[in-house]
Amino acid sequence: MLECSSMPRYHVLIPCAGHGARMQSGTPKQYLMLNGKPVLRHAIDLFEAMREITSIVVVVAEKDAYWGADLLADCYKSRIAHCGGDTRAASVLNGLRAMVEFVAADDWILVHDAARPGIDRQMVERLINAVSDQESGALLALPLADTLKRADDHTAVTETIPRDKLWQAQTPQMFRYAALQQALSTYLQRHPTDEAQAMEWMGHQPKLVLGDLKNMKITYPHDLTVVAALIQAAQNQNS
Numbered sequence: 001m002l003e004c005s006s007m008p009r010y011h012v013l014i015p016c017a018g019h020g021a022r023m024q025s026g027t028p029k030q031y032l033m034l035n036g037k038p039v040l041r042h043a044i045d046l047f048e049a050m051r052e053i054t055s056i057v058v059v060v061a062e063k064d065a066y067w068g069a070d071l072l073a074d075c076y077k078s079r080i081a082h083c084g085g086d087t088r089a090a091s092v093l094n095g096l097r098a099m100v101e102f103v104a105a106d107d108w109i110l111v112h113d114a115a116r117p118g119i120d121r122q123m124v125e126r127l128i129n130a131v132s133d134q135e136s137g138a139l140l141a142l143p144l145a146d147t148l149k150r151a152d153d154h155t156a157v158t159e160t161i162p163r164d165k166l167w168q169a170q171t172p173q174m175f176r177y178a179a180l181q182q183a184l185s186t187y188l189q190r191h192p193t194d195e196a197q198a199m200e201w202m203g204h205q206p207k208l209v210l211g212d213l214k215n216m217k218i219t220y221p222h223d224l225t226v227v228a229a230l231i232q233a234a235q236n237q238n239s
């Protein structure tokens with residue numbers, strides 16, 4: 001690991017080693033086409049274009065049959081790491097370990113799902129600006145909009161859960177390199193579903209920063225159409 005520098009840098013780690021079981025498509029969702037390019041390439045193109053970002057590491061499964069060299073065509077700060085794990089947290093931890101040669105302990109790591117192609121510059125800038133004055137890190141999230149129900153095994157409602165102060169976590173989630181690696185190494189076996197949860201277990205209180213519906217995760221088949229429309233609408237608005 002490099003020595004700590006006075007000017008921390010920002011690196012992106014993209015976990016891209018999932019199988020996409022809920023998507024029910026032969027090809028993992030991160031490689032499906034969306035508005036003219038693979039889902040994964042949307043986030044890569046954004047981070048490639050942001051001068052604040054020093055490097056991008058894409059973590060794919062060890063025996064990924066879908067990766068093609070052209071997926072990083074014309075990219076100059078992205079690299080691939082064939083070290084995906086059994087869970088998202090394992091993929092992220094393996095990716096962090098693969099970065100050891102070129103990151104410093106206090107560099108910031110922005111972990112971003114390959115399956116969230118709707119991320120944009122404004123969201124990333126909001127996130128980066130939010131952590132400048134605190135050490136616990138931060139993540140994009142959306143305040144919950146609907147009434148929340150808990151159900152039993154037969155889909156009968158057992159409880160209405162107060163949604164007050166409840167948020168849906170998105171990515172990027174942004175933490176110092178050494179702190180995040182320590183948190184994920186310590187709690188990997190407890191299966192954190194995001195980086196923030198591992199950091200919370202370490203006693204940190206990451207900050208929630210407003211995300212956007214456009215940054216939703218593609219999880220189910222219908223999501224692809226929804227995200228495509230949201231991205232297209234944003235592009236139309238900006239042109």
Ligand SMILES: Nc1ccn([C@@H]2O[C@H](COP(=O)(O)OP(=O)(O)OP(=O)(O)O)[C@@H](O)[C@H]2O)c(=O)n1
Nearest residue numbers: 015016017018019020021022086087091114115
């Ligand atoms: N072992 C894993 C599992 C997930 N991911 C990545 O983590 C992100 C979010 O995960 P999720 O939507 O849960 O992806 P999948 O595991 O692909 O989907 P599913 O749970 O439906 O199988 C995706 O970019 C996915 O590629 C990963 O890198 N390694």
Ligand SMILES: C[C@](O)(CO)[C@H](O)COP(=O)(O)O
Nearest residue numbers: 088113169170171193194217
């Ligand atoms: C990290 C995450 O995107 C935050 O919403 C999400 O938890 C990842 O999805 P998973 O289904 O938990 O793997």
